[in-house]
Amino acid sequence: xxxxxxxxxxxxxxxxxxxxxxxxxxxxxxxxxxxxxxxxxxxxxxxxxxxxxxxxxxxxxxxxxxxxxxxxxxxxxxxxxxxxxxxxxxxxxxxxxxxxxxxxxxxxxxxxxxxxxxxxxxxxxxxxxxxxxxxxxxxxxxxxxxxxxxxxxxxxxxxxxxxxxxxxxxxxxxxxxxxxxxxxxxxxxxxxxxxxxxxxxxxxxxxxxxxxxxxxxxxxxxxxxxxxxxxxxxxxxxxxxxxxxxxxxxxxxxxxxxxxxxxxxxxxxxxxxxxxxxxxxxxxxxxxxxxxxxxxxxxxxxxxxxxxxxxxxxxxxxxxxxxxxxxxxxxxxxxxxxxxxxxxxxxxxxxxxxxxxxxxxxxxxxxxxxxxxxxxxxxxxxxxxxxxxxxxxxxxxxxxxxxxxxxxxxxxxxxxxxxxxxxxxxxxxxxxxxxxxxxxxxxxxxxxxxxxxxxxxxxxxxxxxxxxxxxxxxxxxxxxxxxxxxxxxxxxxxxxxxxxxxxxxxxxxx
Numbered sequence: 001x002x003x004x005x006x007x008x009x010x011x012x013x014x015x016x017x018x019x020x021x022x023x024x025x026x027x028x029x030x031x032x033x034x035x036x037x038x039x040x041x042x043x044x045x046x047x048x049x050x051x052x053x054x055x056x057x058x059x060x061x062x063x064x065x066x067x068x069x070x071x072x073x074x075x076x077x078x079x080x081x082x083x084x085x086x087x088x089x090x091x092x093x094x095x096x097x098x099x100x101x102x103x104x105x106x107x108x109x110x111x112x113x114x115x116x117x118x119x120x121x122x123x124x125x126x127x128x129x130x131x132x133x134x135x136x137x138x139x140x141x142x143x144x145x146x147x148x149x150x151x152x153x154x155x156x157x158x159x160x161x162x163x164x165x166x167x168x169x170x171x172x173x174x175x176x177x178x179x180x181x182x183x184x185x186x187x188x189x190x191x192x193x194x195x196x197x198x199x200x201x202x203x204x205x206x207x208x209x210x211x212x213x214x215x216x217x218x219x220x221x222x223x224x225x226x227x228x229x230x231x232x233x234x235x236x237x238x239x240x241x242x243x244x245x246x247x248x249x250x251x252x253x254x255x256x257x258x259x260x261x262x263x264x265x266x267x268x269x270x271x272x273x274x275x276x277x278x279x280x281x282x283x284x285x286x287x288x289x290x291x292x293x294x295x296x297x298x299x300x301x302x303x304x305x306x307x308x309x310x311x312x313x314x315x316x317x318x319x320x321x322x323x324x325x326x327x328x329x330x331x332x333x334x335x336x337x338x339x340x341x342x343x344x345x346x347x348x349x350x351x352x353x354x355x356x357x358x359x360x361x362x363x364x365x366x367x368x369x370x371x372x373x374x375x376x377x378x379x380x381x382x383x384x385x386x387x388x389x390x391x392x393x394x395x396x397x398x399x400x401x402x403x404x405x406x407x408x409x410x411x412x413x414x415x416x417x418x419x420x421x422x423x424x425x426x427x428x429x430x431x432x433x434x435x436x437x438x439x440x441x442x443x444x445x446x447x448x449x450x451x452x453x454x455x456x457x458x459x460x461x462x463x464x465x466x467x468x469x470x471x472x473x474x475x476x477x478x479x480x481x482x483x484x485x486x487x488x489x490x491x492x493x494x495x496x497x498x499x500x501x502x503x504x505x506x507x508x509x510x
Contacts, residue, residue, distance in 0.1 A: 070369060072341060072381045074355045078123045081112045083374035085135045085362045087144070092118030095158075096362075096374045097146050099132030107150050108132035113163065116372075121380060125163065130154075134189075135176045147187050149173035153202065155187070155211060169213050172202040176225040176236075183208030184231050186258070190222035194241035194249045201238070203263065216263055221254050225276045227285075232260030235297075237274035237287050255287065255302060269295065269304045276315045278324075286344075288313035288326050291333060294342075294349060308351045311340045315373075317365040322346030325383075327360035327373050339375070355381065409471045439472035 077083075081100050088094035093116065100110025111130040114121050133148035133156075142160030147153065153174045155166040172190045179185035183206070190201035201218035204211045223238035236256045243249040253268035255277075268274070272293040279285030283299030292309040295302045307313075312331030318324035324344040329337060339354040354360070358376040365371035371383040436445040444467065 070383060072352065072355055072373070072383050075380050075382045076120065077378035077380045078114065078121055079112055079126065080378040081110075081126070082108075082376050083112075083114070083361065083378060083380070084133065086372050086374040086380075087136045087138045087364050088116070088366050088372060089138045089141050089144075091366060091370060092116075093141055094364075094372065095124075095136050095138060095144065095146075096121070096372075096380070097133035097136045097148075098374070098378075099148075100126065100128050109150070111148065113146070131173075134174065135187075137177045137179055137185075139179050139182060143182055145177045145179065145185070145187075147174035147177040147189070149189070153187070153189065153204065153211075167210065169204060169211055171204065171213060172200055174202065174204070175223065175238075178226045178228045178234070179206070180228050180231045180234075186226050186228065186234065186236075187211065188223035188226045188236050188238070190218070190238070192222070194251070195243050195247075199241045203236070214263065218256075223254065223256070224274065227277045227279050228258070229279055229282060232258075233282055234258035235277045235279050235285065235287075236263070237277045237289070239273035253289070266302065269302055275313065275328075276326075278316045278318045280318050280321065284321055286316050286318055286324065286326075288316045288328070290331050292328075292340075294326070306348065308342065308349055309337065309340050310334055311337045313340065313342070314360065315362045317363045317371065318344070319365050319368050323368050325363055325365060325371065327363045327375075329354075329359035329375075341373075410466050410468045438470050442470075444470060 079098075081098050083096050083098035085098075086094065086096040095116070096114040098112050098114075099108040100112060101108075103109050109132060110126070110128040111133045112126040113124045113133070115124045131149045131152075131154045133146050133154070135148070136144065136146045138144035138158070142158070144158035146156045146158075146163065149168075150173055152170040153168040153172065155168050155174075156163040157166050158164075172192075174187045174189035176189070177185065177187040185206040187204045187206070188202060190199070192199040199220050199222060201221040201223055203214035203216070203218060203223065205214055220242055221238060221240050223236045225238070226234065226236040228234035234257070236254075236258075238254045240252045240254045241249055251273070252271045253274050255266045255268045255274065256263045257266050270289075270293050272290045274287050274289035274293070274295070276289070277285065277287040279297060283297075285297035287295040287297070287302065290312045292307040292311055292313055294305050294307045294313065296305050309328075311329050311334035313326045313328035315328065316324065316326040322345065326342040326344075326349070327340060329339040334340075338359050339357050340360065341352045341354045342349045343352050356375070356379050358379040360373050360375035360379065360381070362375075363371060363373045365383070369384070373379075373381040373383075375381075436443075438444050
């Protein structure tokens with residue numbers, strides 16, 4: 001079922017305000033992980049938890065005095081189904097896929113497809129009876145692939161207008177697809193129960209006209225991911241299982257390499273299942289998997305490197321030799337961390353606080369400044385600068401006396417989005433009042449609430465519509481959360497805690 005989603009335009013620069021509690025203070029090194037819920041939900045029409053990696057300060061609305069700070073932020077998802085894969089064509093066009101639910105025997109069922117239009121994610125297609133989707137690969141705005149399946153392989157191809165089914169050789173379910181060009185690509189997968197002797201892997205190749213089974217043997221192996229550097233160099237990873245009929249079964253990692261004419265096995269330094277691989281060149285690549293295992297390819301061998309987690313890592317995306325990300329969560333030995341985000345800085349991997357508690361399944365980085373993650377329960381995360389989270393739409397300008405003055409027509413739908421960062425290290429009370437006045441200072445809209453928020457970055461909002469006869473320039477003001485000496489603020493500040501808040505003040509028009 002397709003759903004038409006109204007677009008709203010964002011065309012104005014953002015404003016980021018960081019206010020410091022004193023002239024100098026030491027910022028505590030804290031996790032800021034929280035799964036707490038926000039009180040007074042009836043007053044909140046837009047609310048998502050976010051996590052800030054830091055802030056870039058502004059002085060009285062001037063340009064930042066420090067480089068832009070970036071953060072993983074939870075964004076609104078149109079579904080609550082599991083999302084398994086995401087791939088972006090550009091900052092304004094991308095896709096995510098997943099599945100609806102599970103059968104009583106545990107097999108996944110149903111497919112869902114989401115699309116990013118540069119402003120919001122919307123549900124392109126969902127159907128409860130279709131096979132689940134596990135991977136999406138976009139080559140261009142008018143060419144892409146999804147793969148999946150339960151009892152056989154499933155292919156769909158994007159032609160710029162619609163997703164169309166493509167004939168399948170009907171082998172095992174597919175977990176990953178990677179294309180070198182529109183006439184050359186690979187899909188891998190497999191499934192089964194080790195102890196029942198039913199483990200079977202699948203490798204299929206696209207020749208421009210059809211998908212064909214690779215003739216080599218991958219019995220007792222399942223492949224979870226494939227990545228191609230070129231038509232003559234690629235990698236696939238997964239796991240191997242052997243069961244002689246007497247417990248226990250034997251498991252090991254599987255790494256395979258494509259040389260342009262054949263797939264061959266490469267030694268792995270671990271027994272852990274490998275879920276994902278991303279190779280930058282023939283001398284630099286990464287693979288991740290269960291137990292938090294992280295492997296590095298140096299051009300001649302795969303070596304295990306130090307990992308800050310024992311939780312399963314399900315996806316990796318490298319930007320360069322000195323910048324990359326991995327995500328996951330859950331798994332054996334990971335009872336307390338269902339959501340994991342790791343960052344590579346060129347010398348070591350470190351954990352970055354996650355804004356959600358759901359397991360993360362897939363990551364894709366467009367650049368060092370922008371990326372996307374999807375996961376369980378419809379989770380979608382966006383990596384972007386805090387400035388980009390703060391925006392005004394409509395014919396709006398921002399005065400640096402902290403008033404917003406915007407030109408709107410009667411019946412224009414307006415949305416407030418107010419983002420508050422609690423950096424006190426503990427729960428803090430938030431008191432917030434905000435209002436809109438018409439062209440002649442007549443009251444148009446107002447709201448007020450008190451809330452308790454845990455550490456982290458949180459977002460509230462309200463929707464309203466400009467009344468008939470009220471077109472023209474509107475002024476938006478607010479109070480609450482007072483901190484500092486600014487008296488003409490859209491949002492002023494009150495802090496109940498040991499350090500400070502930062503307040504972001506966007507106004508979005510739907």
